[in-house]
Amino acid sequence: MRRRHNRKVMIIVNAATNLANFRNEIIEGLLAENYEVIIVSPAGKRLLPYKQKAGCQVIEIPVNRHGKNPFQEMALFMKYFRVMKAKRPICVLTYTIKPNIYGGMAARLLRIPYLVNITGLGVVFDNKNMLQKTIVVLYRRVMKHATCVFFQNKTNRSTFIRLGIGFPCSEIIPGSGVNLEANTLEPYPAENEPPKFLFVARIMKDKGIHEYVDAARIIRKQYPQAEFHVIGNCEFGYEEQVAKWAEQGDIIYHGAQPDVHSFMKKSHALIHPSFYMEGMSNVCLEAAATGRPVITTNWLGCKETVDDGKTGYIFEPRNVTALVKVIKKFIELPYSDKVTMGLNGRKKMENQFDRQLVVNSYMKEINRLAEY
Known part of the structure; x- marks a missing residue:
């Protein structure tokens, strides 16, 4: 049983821009409830505010999003494994295909709960080839042990089921949601302007x-x-x-x-x-x-x-x-x-589509895990 004072949550992403644009509200929500947030991301200028923020730790691990070299892929898995073993968070949040698969595999081996977000299936699932078959096999091994899988639309969830990718718990969320304060309602352009x-x-x-x-x-x-x-x-x-x-x-x-x-x-x-x-x-x-x-x-x-x-x-x-x-x-x-x-x-x-709906879904799962 994990001790209650451990309130570390690890977030793994494949790009710093995705973190800043779509995950910031989750990070702020965690910090507001006195969690320590460990961000694992490729290097990028958008990481700077998190490096300076109290309660945040940033660990830079490069990700070749389109890479297929098996040695590079194994190295990425090992990096995720080592950082999780060293930090021992109460749970890991993963986004996009490589963090989902390699981060999920590492968390499973270390018996750390992990929450997977299927942000989309990408071109891999649009082409029936050996790469797709490999990805499906890996997802089958990872997803069946996930604490919860967040799907952003019903079709993605149905596709996983059709491909035999099982999961114990899932929830449909409204994508990444939209920050209604950052994306303010703006006056419509003047009538006489060209389209x-x-x-x-x-x-x-x-x-x-x-x-x-x-x-x-x-x-x-x-x-x-x-x-x-x-x-x-x-x-x-x-x-x-x-x-x-x-x-x-x-x-x-x-x-x-x-x-x-x-x-x-x-x-x-x-x-x-x-x-x-x-x-x-x-x-x-x-x-x-x-x-x-x-x-x-x-x-x-x-x-x-x-x-x-x-x-x-x-x-x-x-x-x-x-x-x-x-x-x-x-x-x-x-x-x-x-x-x-x-x-x-x-x-x-x-x-x-208010992003707070997405934050609430995550906080519910994380708070439940923190009570163990």
């Missing part, structure tokens, strides 16, 4: 960048004043292609931006044409919280964020014609309807 659309995501095929650019070309032939902005890091060698699109005037590319909100409030709508295996699209939540209509796909982790025709529009993924149709429909809406659509989205976020 500005915004794409915010990692630049990759499955996020729908090609559909967005193709739709932009078509729309600008009829509405030449329309602007299509893009924010995000290029992945899988997209730098040259994005530069070409920007040079041709198809899009306005801003690169990665630390303050997306300042761009969001200037836009008329977010377009998120993703067919990526999402958990819950954070950018859709943030746009709706800002009071901006959301145009997104009928796809897991995207469709849940929109009430079609009320807070935005939903279209079929990988379908440029369908995307063009809803963009035209949006442009032709009366100004007052666009404003109302944005306000409806804000109300939906307040009622269904």
Whole structure:
């Protein structure tokens, strides 16, 4: 039995930005209840505030998110194992695939309770190959011993069950939730401004960048004043292609931006044409919280964020014609309807996606473990 004075909680993430953007409220909630928080993350500027915060300890462990070298993967597992053995937290919180699997394996061997968050299935589960089979086998071994598994949508949970990945306890949470204070409701752009659309995501095929650019070309032939902005890091060698699109005037590319909100409030709508295996699209939540209509796909982790025709529009993924149709429909809406659509989205976020709901679910499990 663990002694009651041990109130260490370990959080393992694959990127410092994810920690600061989506896990900060959980960290603050833990500190408020006098837990000691041990953050395990790759290095990054966003870690600095946690290094300076009382009650927080940061341990930097690099993670190659796309790496497949078995020796590197074993080394990552061993690093997680050693730090858990040294710190002996009362529980471990893991996010994304590598922390979930290797962190979960280490915690299981050390008999430390662990809470797993399925933030999405990613491209691995979208392709039936040897890599997917390996991941499924590893998840089967890890998940059946997890204290609780948090799924961000029902489809991900059903996929795990279909693949024979069992778990003793699970809960559906509203994604990572949205911080309603950081993503404040903003006045809608003036009626006489040209329509500005915004794409915010990692630049990759499955996020729908090609559909967005193709739709932009078509729309600008009829509405030449329309602007299509893009924010995000290029992945899988997209730098040259994005530069070409920007040079041709198809899009306005801003690169990665630390303050997306300042761009969001200037836009008329977010377009998120993703067919990526999402958990819950954070950018859709943030746009709706800002009071901006959301145009997104009928796809897991995207469709849940929109009430079609009320807070935005939903279209079929990988379908440029369908995307063009809803963009035209949006442009032709009366100004007052666009404003109302944005306000409806804000109300939906307040009622269904407040990040405090996610924090409460975690605190309930952690407090229960702390009582042992």
